[in-house]
Amino acid sequence: MKKLVKVVAFCLIIVFSVTLIGQEKMYFVSPANSLKVGDNGQDVKDMQQELKNWGYYDGKVNGVFGNDTFTSVLRYQKNYGLDPTGIADELTLLSMGLGQMIESGSAYAATKNVSDEQLLARAINGEARGEPFEGQVAVGAVILNRVKSSKFPKTLAGVIYQPGAFTAVSDGQITVPISPNSTVVKAARDALAGWDPTEGCLYYWNPATATSSWIWSRKVHLKIGRHWFGI
């Protein structure tokens, strides 16, 4: 009987531990280790904006850690009982609410404010990963042409997340985060900057895998890589 209890307990442990797999750890870390005079970039800019919102800073939000930023950090630290060093260390940044969500230890694409560039890049990644660079820019351009067209929703998110519009959205590939150095990000930037290899096309399809038959009734404008483009 004792053995039986042991076996049952063992089995239960296995069952429960299986259900626990897949739980991810989430915790906050500061975006940079510390920010000091001479630093610049988006992190500094975010900090300046926070300081400005709370009235510690009245200079320009320009992403450059200058003297006026230094003094306002100092004032902030004094007010909050932090070590008044003028260097925005991890503690200071966290107290400003500038922590970033980090999942399972690996850096994650900024979730707070998914910019158009990231959204477009993720769509291109899902739809045209294996395509030549021009093909990726072209897919980005088609999405942007849709935003401008009267026949589609009026926002980038509206177009990309339109139900049934893109397979990469339907099957969830759109949520895959991508590295900022990936070529799809470059392609997204070029498309946003106005490069349009398709000259106003609203549709594209891969003739080898296209499932919808209506697509064959579309007039083909041009072919780039494996995709055909049309209006």
Add this chain to the structure above:
Amino acid sequence: MENYEYRNVYDQNDVRKGGRGFWSITVAIIAILALVGVSSWGYYQYKQANALRIQTNNNYNRAFVDLADYVDNLEVLLAKSLVTSTPKSTSAMLEEVWRQSNLAQANMGQLPVSPPLLEKTSNYLTQVGDMAYALNTKTLNGSPLTNKEYDSIKKLHGYALSLQKSLHGIENQINAGKMNWGKTTTRAARVQSVAKANDPQTSQIDNIDKNFQEYPSLIYDGPYSDHMLKTKPLGLKDKKVTVNEAQEIARKFIGSDKIRDIKKLDKNDVGSIKTFRFKVTYKNSTDQQGAEIDITQQGGQIYWMLRNRDFGKDTLNMEEAKKTALSFLEKKGFTSMKDTYYQKTDGTAVICYAYTQDNVIVYPDLVKVKVALDDGEIVGIESKGYLYNHRVRSIPKAKLTMEEARKRINNKLNITNQRMAIIPTDFKTEKYCYEFTGKVDGHDFLIYINALTGKEEDVLMLIATENGTLTM
């Protein structure tokens, strides 16, 4: 042999005789536990999937019923705007038409209907709103609608009525619990045009779009007006070039000494600017790091070029990059260009150049140049704006002086710079303006005062980042 095997098995059983009962119980328990585990897991999954399906279906129903409601409102408002007696009250009505049609369009975009299916309906909703907005600006200034404009509204009202009818047909199905959006999502994409008749739900949605089969083209002062689709490029030269001449132009454009190979691609024969397209590979570089270049069939001008390569460490600053880009443009026949805004991203700078004529900056004639900051190579150019709009303009004489225009500006603005500019509207017309740059509360603004009417035409906010200036 058989005998031996039998003995062997028997022996083993003999040895394990003592543990036999225990092990079979264990196996049975594991099996039962696994079965219970798997089936409860399966049931849980089923429940969850079901809940999700109901939830999404509810969302779709919500979007649809909202759409129908907004179209109802639209119909009434269009009818009302036909009988309003003063321009001011017409304006109020039209403003509401604009708002309701926007909401209708936004909700339609959430329906699980693949894009081409409701194309015409979407186009209608956009144009109703857009046109109402354009007419609203007109009536706001006190001028009444013309007979032609009344006729347009009347027609649009007729379409609203038939759209309303088809939407209510589907709404009845929803109310009767018969609408299953899940089906339409997967089927709509495949079934369209092949077996429409077999799927009543898809064909019902298809019927909505059929209302707009005979929809006329609408021309008015708005970005979605139909005349926008038929714009003629004004900046193309007369001479037609052959594909071989175009290839030579492309070769010269990039520089023969840099090219390893240049290949013809499919030409682009559709659209208002037709082009020849080439793929260029560079010496000392891989095939992937090549460029594509388009030369216009008429005029043999550069339409766009883009090279994708890895960029090294920056050696050029923005001033040097601008100089490189400008001298490049001058060499390629774009004269009197002035840089306006730029954006810097990993190793490159995209600089916008506008044409200048008689000290007036002409924003519609736009060329974008992409400069590599490691060695100053031009890795991209885009001249669509220039090719569509460029011509020598006869700039009218301003009716306001700079001082008079300045007085019309909100006095909170601290003006730092002023010049003359021609700005594009959203609907391909141009306006001759005074451009004032100024500051309010640490924010930079551009304000445009029409040099002929004194009207404030546009306000742009400048956002300076370390990578360049953006306008909003």
